[in-house]
Amino acid sequence: MSVVYFICQQMMYFVIPLTVVALAGMFSERSGVMNIALDGTMIIGAFCGAVFLNLTQDTWSGQGQFLCAMLIAAVAGMLFMALHAFASINLNAAQTISGISMNMIAPALAIFLARVLFGYQRVPYTNSFLIRSIPVLGDIPILGPMLFQNTYISTWIGIAIMIISQFVLYKTTFGLRLRACGEYPEAASSVGINVRKFRWIGVLISGLLAGMGGIIFIVPTSNMFSGNVAAYGFLAIAVLVFGQWKPTRIFLSALIFGFAKTISSGYSGIPFLASLNISPYVYKIIPYAFTILMLVISSRNPQAPRAVGKPYVKGDKS
Amino acid sequence: MSEKSLKSQKKKSTDLYAAIAAALIGLLFGLFVLLVSNPSKAFQGFGALLTGAFSEGISGLGTILYYTTTLALCALSVAFASRTGVFNIGGAGQFILGGAAASYVGVNWTFLPPVLHFLVAVLVSLLAGALWGALIGLLKAFFNISEIVIGILLNYIGVYLANMFVLDYFYDVSMNRSLPVAQSAMVPRLGMDKLFPNTAADAGIFIAVLVAVLIWFIFKRTTFGYQITACGNNPDASRYAGINAKKNIVLAMAISGAISGLAGALFYLSPAKNFIAISDATPAQPMTGICASLLAMGNPIGILFSSLFISYITAGGFNMQLYGFVPEIVDIVTAAIIYCSAFVILINKAIRVLSARFQRKGKEK
Numbered sequence: 001m002s003v004v005y006f007i008c009q010q011m012m013y014f015v016i017p018l019t020v021v022a023l024a025g026m027f028s029e030r031s032g033v034m035n036i037a038l039d040g041t042m043i044i045g046a047f048c049g050a051v052f053l054n055l056t057q058d059t060w061s062g063q064g065q066f067l068c069a070m071l072i073a074a075v076a077g078m079l080f081m082a083l084h085a086f087a088s089i090n091l092n093a094a095q096t097i098s099g100i101s102m103n104m105i106a107p108a109l110a111i112f113l114a115r116v117l118f119g120y121q122r123v124p125y126t127n128s129f130l131i132r133s134i135p136v137l138g139d140i141p142i143l144g145p146m147l148f149q150n151t152y153i154s155t156w157i158g159i160a161i162m163i164i165s166q167f168v169l170y171k172t173t174f175g176l177r178l179r180a181c182g183e184y185p186e187a188a189s190s191v192g193i194n195v196r197k198f199r200w201i202g203v204l205i206s207g208l209l210a211g212m213g214g215i216i217f218i219v220p221t222s223n224m225f226s227g228n229v230a231a232y233g234f235l236a237i238a239v240l241v242f243g244q245w246k247p248t249r250i251f252l253s254a255l256i257f258g259f260a261k262t263i264s265s266g267y268s269g270i271p272f273l274a275s276l277n278i279s280p281y282v283y284k285i286i287p288y289a290f291t292i293l294m295l296v297i298s299s300r301n302p303q304a305p306r307a308v309g310k311p312y313v314k315g316d317k318s
Numbered sequence: 319m320s321e322k323s324l325k326s327q328k329k330k331s332t333d334l335y336a337a338i339a340a341a342l343i344g345l346l347f348g349l350f351v352l353l354v355s356n357p358s359k360a361f362q363g364f365g366a367l368l369t370g371a372f373s374e375g376i377s378g379l380g381t382i383l384y385y386t387t388t389l390a391l392c393a394l395s396v397a398f399a400s401r402t403g404v405f406n407i408g409g410a411g412q413f414i415l416g417g418a419a420a421s422y423v424g425v426n427w428t429f430l431p432p433v434l435h436f437l438v439a440v441l442v443s444l445l446a447g448a449l450w451g452a453l454i455g456l457l458k459a460f461f462n463i464s465e466i467v468i469g470i471l472l473n474y475i476g477v478y479l480a481n482m483f484v485l486d487y488f489y490d491v492s493m494n495r496s497l498p499v500a501q502s503a504m505v506p507r508l509g510m511d512k513l514f515p516n517t518a519a520d521a522g523i524f525i526a527v528l529v530a531v532l533i534w535f536i537f538k539r540t541t542f543g544y545q546i547t548a549c550g551n552n553p554d555a556s557r558y559a560g561i562n563a564k565k566n567i568v569l570a571m572a573i574s575g576a577i578s579g580l581a582g583a584l585f586y587l588s589p590a591k592n593f594i595a596i597s598d599a600t601p602a603q604p605m606t607g608i609c610a611s612l613l614a615m616g617n618p619i620g621i622l623f624s625s626l627f628i629s630y631i632t633a634g635g636f637n638m639q640l641y642g643f644v645p646e647i648v649d650i651v652t653a654a655i656i657y658c659s660a661f662v663i664l665i666n667k668a669i670r671v672l673s674a675r676f677q678r679k680g681k682e683k
Binding site: 087116238 | 474
């Protein structure tokens, strides 16, 4: 049973950042702006959050500090993503290329700044955020150890974000208008919706969530920022596609992927798999190969927003 | 000169100006970052970035050409795929697998005579790269999956597979890397070491130039090149014209992958390198290759020059360490250049508007 608990607890460390970052991608792409800059934005968020944790670690600790770091990471991600919004909405630039340059500049900038600030490429911090057991809930038999022990506050914030996203996207006027901009911007524009404004908001929310996703990815899995986020920004795109651009399905596909990832990184802790004696690289390949398989399966029924990646020029009828 | 060719020449020259403008803005952004991080040494550091490549005299050119070989081939690979409208971001996987396959031949098949050994190693790298590239093409053409997502995932799988392959067949435990490639399989020097003493220069650059000319020829003069371009420009129209778009996408991706594989072979078989380190990081050259391709707007001959430029500032970037700057600044500059090249069309338009205004003023006078 302890193996099951271990897998469940570990899984959440991968599932939550993936969900949050895939939701980040969703807000941008639902508004019609293709966003492959998620990985770079995660790096910027993780870097800024880690710097904050490093600078305040002597005087502050605990959940308050972590929440503050998440906020700072989110704001940093939003500011960084504004570059992508500017290029793709105002300048009608090629969105893939802009995204790629953002992904290139982010690790270079983070490592450069880390060296300038600390002298090293790494930003270490004291990790005091693990919640051993949530009072009352952690004592429930079976469910308690599975969900409410060895957890992080970010897990619950991530789930809240997923529920709020579902609500915002489908139950509010804002969500309806945002989706309209991504499906058929000409129609949205004809009823007086400012397409550019909605796309800006979509991309900024995207930056906010992706930046936050950066710090909530590195905190549970390590105690330093080391210049990258293990390509989670890209895996999140795969999760987004498999989740068909819908919040709850995104969460489900993140769960499936998180399971594959947990097996691959924690196989040595699972007696049955450890006894098989397979090359560790096989386990490293599993999540990526699995993602490709997921994409092949979901390719039969693509639900991508119709106008994604196309710059909107008012009055352009093509 | 007919009006049409005049127009195309005009377009080419504005393309060139736009590329130069993007490069200049990128460099200025680099200077800005330097000024923010360390104002007192910023200009010295910037000077090192611009001139550092030749701090050891003319032999610096040897190092630049050595970097250019790999970079130009990676960029050509991206450019070839982008003609079909497929963005090959999976170069890193093709690169490392091509390199690993070539190294395997280079280490183990020592029964082959010198030049043939090298040629066989290169051939194997082409095959490995082509396979990995074609996989992206297949998934794109038949399952309509974003080639960007697939490419990135395959990069990681490729790196892990290459590591596994090295560990199983030609691993040097003491150094945690692959066994060194036999002399007979290394890239020939062809006197480049005499021309540029004490540098890594080898004959790889001639192969890169040859590939660039070949690609230029394919697109300019052959039916196959025309079909590929047609698929990229308008898939529906090309299907209507009887071109098999799916077949062309797979074929173009296989060729693109083969070029990336070749880049990997020339990189890991070069006398200056000759081993593969066991690492989980994806190789950086293919990413920079994307930048070189974008800067040249996919023009094969232009790519030779954009690669030369990026190699030049990369070589200079290492010299910036003298002033306490980290070489990552080169990545920042190249990224800023790509960001600018993302709206090259806009810069193009601006140049055209400005030049039109300028001409009108000239006429009024």
